[in-house]
Amino acid sequence: METDINVVIVGSIGLDDIETPFDKKKQLLGGSVSYACAAASFFSQTGMVGIVGDDFPAQYLDLYKNYGINLDGLQQVEGKTFAWSGVYDADMINRETISTDLNVFETFMPELPATYRKAPFLLLGNIAPELQLHVLAESENPEFVIADTMDLWINIARDSLMELIGKIDMLTLNDSEARLLTGKYHLRHCAETILSWGPKYVIIKKGEHGAMLFSENSIFIIPAYPVEAVVDPTGAGDSFAGGLIGHLATLGEVNDENIRAAMLYGSIVASFGVEEFSLDKLTKLDKVTIDGRCQEFKDMLTI
């Protein structure tokens, strides 16, 4: 018997070349939907919407399958897979993009297969807001919709991004993007402005300093788990969002308390993810190990 898909995630799939002060790797599995689906799959039956070229390594498809990710929404077409290369600074926080080759992503039109349309939880990963709107329109009465975005879309596609923001339940973005989007400086003011546009929740991500959840009446602050040695921070925000929605989907009701708990899980999956390149660490994880660090982290946050 097939389990119903309860989380659907759309986003990019890339082959990444990454250089850090300590190492250099080529053709790594990357992209927002790779990280987010892997993270969500620890908790929920997850469906992936994305596109790869005919050069996409079969081993990476196997890796998706090993997570139990449903691939009905994954398109494989002629051409080359989206490719990104970047170099991290000495602090392993800031990075410079060396090259971005859209390749098959340039003409990507995501489509929700029939098996995905009734999924209650939808994560619109960081892609063009027009495509996020398209996926949202194909989804049938989702219970909770999260969208992530980035500075690029704020700069070049603000109108469609604003249309999207009016239709979702939660927006996630990082602190500098929240400032760029709203023209405000203080994060509380940024969040108030975004909430006034429609979403019930806003999460402002602060990288190695954690994240903040804002709703009409409440603020929640979660620091980042203090990882001993960050090897590759790529995809941490995507793992966070994937873990969050995957765990939230198991908690029944969506409310402030459950979102806080889900953010704890998202943070912890992300903390594991940065300990190795690409999805290497996530591949070795299991639910018990995740639960263990969640408990350890809760102890670190208890007053």
Next chain:
Amino acid sequence: METDINVVIVGSIGLDDIETPFDKKKQLLGGSVSYACAAASFFSQTGMVGIVGDDFPAQYLDLYKNYGINLDGLQQVEGKTFAWSGVYDADMINRETISTDLNVFETFMPELPATYRKAPFLLLGNIAPELQLHVLAESENPEFVIADTMDLWINIARDSLMELIGKIDMLTLNDSEARLLTGKYHLRHCAETILSWGPKYVIIKKGEHGAMLFSENSIFIIPAYPVEAVVDPTGAGDSFAGGLIGHLATLGEVNDENIRAAMLYGSIVASFGVEEFSLDKLTKLDKVTIDGRCQEFKDMLTI
């Protein structure tokens, strides 16, 4: 009847000229012991050890007295009070020191009056480690000793700083200073190194990102309260340390749980402090208002 002094704090007293992107103020009351004693005085009977010149405004002495700070350890001598001027960047986080005039501070030899010697809680604020050692030697069996330090002393007085670190219960310093002191990068490794030198506790301060408490078996992470509008961040670390030791002194036993609670109070006093220049906001505070924000902040941190 006089109440026994249970918290003694030594540090600098300065007249500050401060420029922010929004305002410019001259001859403000500043210095680590001003902020720390004001913060501690909300909770505990606090004695001040410091020095001022004969130019020190009488109104500032009155302000100390209004807090109920005991001034037996305050020396007033011929000459000019220590003076500092600095300019904050647009982000209100980084600052540039324009001038530092040691003046009467140059020949300062702190002395503990008899009324201070049996005080159980001692905060050795940020001054030369030789002077911190001198004060510590005059103190009679203190129950808990916290020392704060800065990059200057790490660079020019490492030997006496190391001697001091071996004799205290808790060291507080900021993240870049922890790295400079230990030669390690990851804050967990910095803290492990410092703990191996003797202190039972290390607090690494991360400015607007909060602080971390390390002991042999435990880590505690507290973010900063999200202040709506920071007017003047000067002294925030000192208010934090003062609030911490002042509240801790009321909790009976010194243990991990009580230090966590005291850090909450230190954070909240510091969060009020940055909302106006100098000690202006602290002057208007009362215990009920502090308790209220502590509860609000705890709610923001609850998973």
